[in-house]
Amino acid sequence: MRTRVWFVAALVPLLCGRAHAQTTRTTTDDRMDQFERRLDEMERRHQIELKARDEEIGRLRAQLRQGGGAPAATTAPSAAATDRSTQEMLNEIEGAGPTPDERTRGEVMKDAATRNAFGPRTAVDFNPGIAVVSDFRGSVSSRNDNPARNRFDVGSIELDMRAAVAPIADGVLILPVSRDVDDPLFFNRDEPGDGAVNTGVELEEAYVFLHDFGVPNLTAKLGRFHLRFGRQNILHSHDWPTFDNNFVNQSFLGSESLNDSGLSLSYVVPPDLIGDNYVEAIVEIISGEGNGDEGPVLNNSAFIDSPAVNTHILWNHDVARDWNLEVGGSYLFGKHNDDNRQGVNLFGADVTLIHTDPTGGFDNQLFQAEAIYGVVDTSPIATQHSFGAYLLAQQQLNRDWYAGVRLDWTKNALDENQEVWGVSPYITWYYFEFLRFRLEYQYKAGDVPTENNLYFQVTWIFGAHPPHPYWAMR
């Protein structure tokens, strides 16, 4: 009988979770439910307070049995051994209750004044955190017939704005103003570009991020965003560890990234259920438009009847004290053209391995690899089966210097008979968190004209830029 009671009691929290989820979906009984929850909360607090009081009584009785009204010498500090400020703090601890202190306005003001927290408040205080990221890019190439590789210019100015829009949601807006020249991965010497500079403003990302809407461990983005396909596609271009995007992402996803509009749901599996592992599953339902004309495989002009779906799952684990491993898998399906007769299926795998210096120094290493296999219909009767991958290794040399190399090999997602490969060693120097210089050499060959490229990049940021991804080592 006792076992059965505990079994029922153990099931009850689960039922509670289900009941709670269903209740929140309805609106008719909301007020009643709130009232009940408040009563439950009061009851819970009351029980806890009773228990605390019982324990306190028990403790005092035990002290009396030991023959004195004062606390035992081993547990109570001697007043004589403490100075005045210490005594004040001891008194404060003694007076601490189960509910947070009600501080007076004067106390709050005094405390806040020491940290310069209070000034005259105006509507301006509700402005978002704004950062401006500028990417100055220069390149020199052995191929003079590629106009994109023999120029220097401000590649892009990115405006990054973020702010809370509600207790449960943040808004994010990324607006890059770019100046670039067409630079296809599979450069065709028979059709050299005209070198015209394209200047424009893009809507790279604009979404509302719902971080706490009542379902445990679930978050959502709604709007336009970078797809969670692989590891580097979510990065803005200035966050890449190298000068340019890796070749396989360029071939399958886009010259910079694959962005689209829709809904992105992200769920972290409760760690308790899976041996304290971190497993995150993402499902994204998007328009399928991709990057429009610039998208290599996903570009259906956003017809409502042909959305695309992207899924990603990742597992992150500390494989040793100083080694962190992340393994991910992605699958995207959608349409390649407007009449929905040409399909796109992309399969991705990614691995990131990080070693951190156990001494707290700068001897940190990063290894990262991604691979994509694509099945893309390029006409009603032709299907391309292409594959590509990159491998990145980076060593931090000291506080400010990083060196690395990226190895690329990929087939053309739209032509399985065409391939390109490259080797790109680089060195990065941070003068400071917000001012970075990078020099990179790239050897590029395959079914494209062989190129020896030298890249130079200066990236500077001002404003309230959010933290970089954890593996950026910065």
Added chain:
Amino acid sequence: MRWLKLVVIGIAVVASRVGAKLNIVTTTTDYADIARQIGGDRVDVHSVMRGPENVHNVLAKPTEMVYLNRADLFVHSGLDTEPWRDNLLRGARNPRVNFGQPGWVDMSTGITLKEVPVGKIDRSQGDVHAYGNPHYTLNPQVAQRMAVTLVKAMIAVDPANAGFYKDNAKRFVTSMAAVEREIREKFAPYAGLKVVTFHNAWAYFADAIPIDIVGTIEPKPAITPSPAQVEQTIEMMRREGVRVVICETYDDDRLAQYVADKAGAKMVVLPDHVLGKPEADTYQNLFRYDTEKLIETARAAGVRAKSETEQGAGNAR
């Protein structure tokens, strides 16, 4: 019937909590040590930082989010010390520890901050901290205040163990008072010792023991000095008679050694957080270790204790 169900549910939830340990995640090892000393075996404590690394540059890996996902308390500096904190918090998906909740514990509460910028601030001042110098943990009195803040938060979410937490918190506060007296007395013969530090992390420590920080190797926070700036620091040290250089565990000790050698001083690597060195395994031992190493370095650099100086002067007479 519905009422009955809710009551049963409430009892079950309370029953499931009884006996459960309080889960505490801290950004630094300092807060973790206070939490362990107060919570004893009734808390599970995890620190994102391990000790020797730079608190400003900790990798907020997803594995850390696993701990924060189930945390009852998230203990942090409250300032812009941990720029990685927001990534961690967003990834953890634990509304109990979000800003404004009882599980959000701002350890800067009640602490008078030093070097609070006045007027316009921008990046021409380096990695300037908008709220003031955030390295406030390096002071025993501040540690006492942090213990008060933390024990209140612990009691608020776990009132059943209030008596236990209070006893231990009082013991910690008393212990830190004793440590403060101990290191101050021990360091008294070297009061006024002039030092140069690599990073501006020791301002609060200088309130605990009387060292005179005459400059930093970094010309501005987080800016690596140019050769010319290094030379200026060396010149300044010679001019001021600085004999000791303090380098934090995460900063460039080779550059610090170079500066010390050129200026005729001695360099010592000191932890500014618990577990920055294995010997600094508790908050109390952090201060003891730093003080002892500082005295050792001062002696090695030829700085004589005040009593020795007075004795020498007496002998000369």
